[in-house]
Amino acid sequence: MTLLVHDVTLTYPDGESRLTALDAVDLDVPAGTLTAVVGPSGSGKSSLLAVAATLVVPDSGRVVVAGQDTGGMSAAQKSALRREHIGIVFQQPNLLPSLTAAEQLQVMAHLSGRPSRQLRRRALELLDAVGLADKADKRPHQLSGGQRQRVNIARALMNEPAVLLVDEPTSALDHERGAAVLDLLVTLTRERSTATVLVTHDRAHLDRMDRTVVMTDGRLSDPVAAARV
Ligand SMILES: Nc1ncnc2c1ncn2[C@@H]1O[C@H](COP(=O)(O)OP(=O)(O)OP(=O)(O)O)[C@@H](O)[C@H]1O
Numbered sequence: 001m002t003l004l005v006h007d008v009t010l011t012y013p014d015g016e017s018r019l020t021a022l023d024a025v026d027l028d029v030p031a032g033t034l035t036a037v038v039g040p041s042g043s044g045k046s047s048l049l050a051v052a053a054t055l056v057v058p059d060s061g062r063v064v065v066a067g068q069d070t071g072g073m074s075a076a077q078k079s080a081l082r083r084e085h086i087g088i089v090f091q092q093p094n095l096l097p098s099l100t101a102a103e104q105l106q107v108m109a110h111l112s113g114r115p116s117r118q119l120r121r122r123a124l125e126l127l128d129a130v131g132l133a134d135k136a137d138k139r140p141h142q143l144s145g146g147q148r149q150r151v152n153i154a155r156a157l158m159n160e161p162a163v164l165l166v167d168e169p170t171s172a173l174d175h176e177r178g179a180a181v182l183d184l185l186v187t188l189t190r191e192r193s194t195a196t197v198l199v200t201h202d203r204a205h206l207d208r209m210d211r212t213v214v215m216t217d218g219r220l221s222d223p224v225a226a227a228r229v
Pocket residue numbers: 012013019020021039040041042043044045046047048
């Protein structure tokens with residue numbers, strides 16, 4: 001499995017006691033597949049992504065990314081793992097205002113220490129893959145919301161991640177642009193063999209997924225049952 005979350009429990013401080021955000025959660029995501037996570041607000045979906053991204057350390061359980069068990073890794077090791085193997089796409093694109101679309105991608109890869117001469121070429125290839133070949137030199141304020149989200153997705157793919165974690169990528173977009181972004185995620189997952197996890201509230205997305213799991217009060221329901229939801 002490219003992403004394996006095994007028996008993960010996560011609690012947050014809650015006054016005198018603790019709130020259980022994830023309760024013995026298991027999830028495995030093979031390369032080249034998409035898994036949707038649905039469930040009510042506050043059920044633990046973002047917490048699951050944060051744990052899978054190694055941004056939050058669970059109380060117990062294992063998180064294995066691209067064959068590497070993250071338990072016991074130092075902060076620096078996790079940071080390197082994230083740069084090399086994990087792409088993260090949040091709801092709001094969070095692009096740097098002063099950089100062009102191509103530069104947003106190049107900065108990402110520059111941080112990972114890749115040779116700079118190849119970076120622009122790769123950035124342009126990815127912008128082409130997300131349908132923005134002609135926008136490479138535009139800054140965020142010169143792009144539409146859907147175009148910014150596509151830059152965001154291209155940026156997350158810049159370091160060829162094994163795992164792509166996506167939180168509500170279409171919530172700020174109209175139906176047509178949301179559908180285009182989802183098409184793009186499906187295509188890129190297949191072509192680039194990423195293990196993709198998508199948190200979504202949009203039921204229209206679910207028939208495009210390989211699997212749907214349902215989060216309720218920190219517990220993931222049986223995927224077989226969830227597929228029929
Ligand atoms: N940093 C935190 N400190 C304390 N409690 C938190 C923290 N982050 C989340 N929680 C709590 O953990 C539970 C799960 O939150 P989480 O954000 O994972 O849910 P979610 O399913 O992503 O919700 P939404 O769909 O509204 O984004 C909620 O009860 C929330 O209030």
